[in-house]
Every structure is written in structure tokens, then in C-alpha cells.
Amino acid sequence: MxxxxxxxxxxxxxxxxxxxxxxxxxxxxxxxxxxxxxxxxxxxxxxxxxxxxxxxxxxxxxxxxxxxxxxxxxxxxxxxxxxxxxxxxxxxxxxxxxxNPNLKPIGTTPIEGELAEKVQQVIDEYIRPGVAQHGGNVALVEVRDDVVYVQMGGGCQGCGLASVTLNQGVERILKEKIPEIKAVVDITNHAAGSNPYTTNSAG
CATH class of the missing domain: 2.60.300.12 (HesB-like domain)
Incomplete structure (x- = not known):
């Protein structure tokens, strides 16, 4: 009943x-x-x-x-x-x-805390310089439950190999530098990308 x-x-x-x-x-x-x-x-x-x-x-x-x-x-x-x-x-x-305090959409929670600061530092020092060479950018959106959410911009948004950049570049580096990271998720709307650097090399 x-x-x-x-x-x-x-x-x-x-x-x-x-x-x-x-x-x-x-x-x-x-x-x-x-x-x-x-x-x-x-x-x-x-x-x-x-x-x-x-x-x-x-x-x-x-x-x-x-x-x-x-x-x-x-x-x-x-x-x-x-x-x-x-x-x-x-x-x-x-x-x-x-x-709903229990289901806050990604990107609505402030980027703060020790883990988020570590992630931001790794992105700034080890990831952004590489993607910037191709006219791209990777921005930290949020860290929640040891999962990192990022958004790609510039030449990486809409790039045909953005997933390669994410998996072999961003995620690999973050997990190497910060072992407690469980996963990295790209929340970029790649369909809206209007000027990808190239579709034949990493975004």
C-alpha cells in the first residue's frame, strides 16, 4: 500500500x-x-x-x-x-x-577543493600548452566524485580526433599525475564546432 x-x-x-x-x-x-x-x-x-x-x-x-x-x-x-x-x-x-540539491548538473558547482586545484594545475602546465599548438583549448568544468569533466574549445571543438586527444592526451596525463582520478569526461558540444584545426591530427 x-x-x-x-x-x-x-x-x-x-x-x-x-x-x-x-x-x-x-x-x-x-x-x-x-x-x-x-x-x-x-x-x-x-x-x-x-x-x-x-x-x-x-x-x-x-x-x-x-x-x-x-x-x-x-x-x-x-x-x-x-x-x-x-x-x-x-x-x-x-x-x-x-x-534539486541532490542532482546538480555538471558545471553548476564551483571549482574548488584540493583535488580540483591539482587538476587545474596539471591542465595548465601539461595539457593546455600541447593543445594550444593546434589552436585548441581544454578547460576544467568540474571535478565530482573523482571524475573530471572538461570542455574543449578552439580547434579542438568539432575536431574529428577530439576523442583521441581526450583519451590519449588529457585523460592519460591526468591519471598519471593524479592517480585518484577515476575518469575524464568531455562535455563539449562538438557539433557546434565551426573551426576545428584539422580532422587528420589530434584536436
């Missing part, structure tokens, strides 16, 4: 009003299911859906969203604790915005 709990997440007034409006438009009593569709730090995604009241799952947790019932599955609950949900509208899109 469902388990009733105290509010694990909160809603802005606008988010509450929007949900109540959606329920009113449906014309029948409904509950709101909130779930984590992807817990990847590169692209955390969430789902907010209206469901019939008889669609409650046996393992669901339920709480009062101030005018509507909210259901969350156990796995999502662990990841959503302390989250605040807002409704935002811009000229191009509208939707629910999740401020």
Missing part, C-alpha cells in the same frame, strides 16, 4: 497554481506523479504527470501538495529529497524547473 509521508519536496505558488489548473482542465480527480527520468549529472531530467487516483502503486510514497496528491516512487524519492519545484515561462519554452 502507499505510504503517506511529510513533504519531501516543495512547490512555488506558481507551480502549485499551474498543477491545479492542469487538474481542473482534465475535469476529473487526479494525482500528480513526480519521478526522476535520468539521474545523470550531465543531463538530469524529471517527469511530472497527471494520473488517475486509482493508479497509485503499492510502493509509492504520497504527500499533500497543498490541494493535490503527489506520488513518488522509492528510487525517485531518494533523489528528490529537499527539491523545490517552480514553473517558469520564457519566450521560447515553459515548464517545471527543479532545484
Amino acid at each position: 502507499t505510504k503517506r509521508i511529510k513533504d519531501p519536496i516543495s512547490f512555488s505558488q506558481l507551480a502549485q497554481d499551474t498543477i491545479l489548473n492542469f487538474i481542473g482542465m482534465q475535469g476529473e480527480p487526479a494525482a500528480v506523479r513526480i519521478s526522476v527520468a535520468s539521474d545523470s549529472p550531465l543531463d538530469p531530467r524529471y517527469e511530472v504527470t497527471l494520473i488517475d487516483l486509482d493508479e497509485r502503486g503499492a510502493e509509492d510514497f504520497i504527500f499533500d501538495g497543498n490541494g493535490f496528491e503527489v506520488l513518488i516512487d522509492p528510487k525517485s524519492l531518494e533523489l528528490l529529497e529537499g527539491t523545490r519545484i517552480d514553473w517558469v515561462e520564457t519566450l521560447t519554452e515553459s515548464g517545471f524547473k527543479f532545484d
Whole structure:
């Protein structure tokens, strides 16, 4: 049976009003299911859906969203604790915005701490000089859970051999200099690269 709990997440007034409006438009009593569709730090995604009241799952947790019932599955609950949900509208899109302290997207956390400082030093001293010879650049975006996230620019963005630069250059050097590094992840949007140095040599 469902388990009733105290509010694990909160809603802005606008988010509450929007949900109540959606329920009113449906014309029948409904509950709101909130779930984590992807817990990847590169692209955390969430789902907010209206469901019939008889669609409650046996393992669901339920709480009062101030005018509507909210259901969350156990796995999502662990990841959503302390989250605040807002409704935002811009000229191009509208939707629910999740401020989740448990799933901060990569690049939103300050670069700080002893490990991050070591990584930055290695990039500045051993990696950037090499890629700069090809008109490229490698920037540290974040260090999280001993994984280094970098972004390539200049001639490396869109380069056909950017993965070679990453695996045989950036990752190899970082792991040699800092053994505790588990992996290096390139978050560059290479499709947006407009002026790669060459596709026949490392980016």
C-alpha cells in the first residue's frame, strides 16, 4: 500500500497554481506523479504527470501538495529529497524547473577543493600548452566524485580526433599525475564546432 509521508519536496505558488489548473482542465480527480527520468549529472531530467487516483502503486510514497496528491516512487524519492519545484515561462519554452540539491548538473558547482586545484594545475602546465599548438583549448568544468569533466574549445571543438586527444592526451596525463582520478569526461558540444584545426591530427 502507499505510504503517506511529510513533504519531501516543495512547490512555488506558481507551480502549485499551474498543477491545479492542469487538474481542473482534465475535469476529473487526479494525482500528480513526480519521478526522476535520468539521474545523470550531465543531463538530469524529471517527469511530472497527471494520473488517475486509482493508479497509485503499492510502493509509492504520497504527500499533500497543498490541494493535490503527489506520488513518488522509492528510487525517485531518494533523489528528490529537499527539491523545490517552480514553473517558469520564457519566450521560447515553459515548464517545471527543479532545484534539486541532490542532482546538480555538471558545471553548476564551483571549482574548488584540493583535488580540483591539482587538476587545474596539471591542465595548465601539461595539457593546455600541447593543445594550444593546434589552436585548441581544454578547460576544467568540474571535478565530482573523482571524475573530471572538461570542455574543449578552439580547434579542438568539432575536431574529428577530439576523442583521441581526450583519451590519449588529457585523460592519460591526468591519471598519471593524479592517480585518484577515476575518469575524464568531455562535455563539449562538438557539433557546434565551426573551426576545428584539422580532422587528420589530434584536436
